Amino acid sequence: MAVNNTVEKSGEHSLTLENRKMLSLTGVTDIESFDEGQILLYTQLGELVIKGRDLHVNELSVDSGRLTVEGDIWSLSYGEKDRRGKSGLIKRALR
Numbered sequence: 001m002a003v004n005n006t007v008e009k010s011g012e013h014s015l016t017l018e019n020r021k022m023l024s025l026t027g028v029t030d031i032e033s034f035d036e037g038q039i040l041l042y043t044q045l046g047e048l049v050i051k052g053r054d055l056h057v058n059e060l061s062v063d064s065g066r067l068t069v070e071g072d073i074w075s076l077s078y079g080e081k082d083r084r085g086k087s088g089l090i091k092r093a094l095r
Contacts, residue, residue, distance in 0.1 A: 011044025015076070023050065023069040023076075031060075031067075039069060047079035 013027030027044040034040070034057060039050040044065070055071035 013043040013045040017073065017076070020073045021070060023073055025067040025069075026065055028060075028065045028067045031057075036071070041067070046081040049075075049077045049079065051075045051077070 011027055014025070016024045018024075025041075025043070025048075028041055029044055030042040032040040032042065034055070036055050037051065037053065039055055039057070041048050041050070050069060050073065052074045053072040055069055055073070057067065058070050059066065059068035061067075
């Protein structure tokens with residue numbers, strides 16, 4: 001039972017990048033900001049900055065934490081761990 005609690009606390013996050021054009025993410029907890037050049041978001045395992053050109057959020061599932069981004073993806077950069085819950089843009093989208 002303690003093992004299951006540890007897994008839940010650490011969270012899960014994955015990403016799949018196809019041909020630097022399509023990015024699929026799981027474990028997304030918050031989107032801080034986004035425009036055509038940069039997306040700043042938080043996953044269950046920390047901050048993630050996506051940089052590129054003509055970036056578009058195609059799919060966002062609040063329930064499952066899934067996110068799909070299309071565009072010219074230049075870089076993916078992880079930052080500090082931030083275990084925020086669902087808040088920010090996702091929370092505002094639910095209102």
